[in-house]
Amino acid sequence: MLDALESQPASASVDLIKDRVATMSCKAAVKGNHKLSVSEVHALIDELMTLENPYHCPHGRPTIISMSKYEIEKKFKRIV
């Protein structure tokens, strides 16, 4: 990451560098269909919850969603 940032022109703004770092972070993140062990899941969630804002990635996309029991029952057609 530092090597990639080193190639940025000296005139690159802080916002541009922040954007590059955010993009690199998201590209390196765990994606769908990537299997993790239970201990890896716990370690990731523990680390996530130490962040100032654990609820969104640097691009503003949610990292956590909540769903009520009612919504889950509706999705499984337990409630019509």
Ligand SMILES: [Zn+2]
């Ligand atoms: Zn992102």
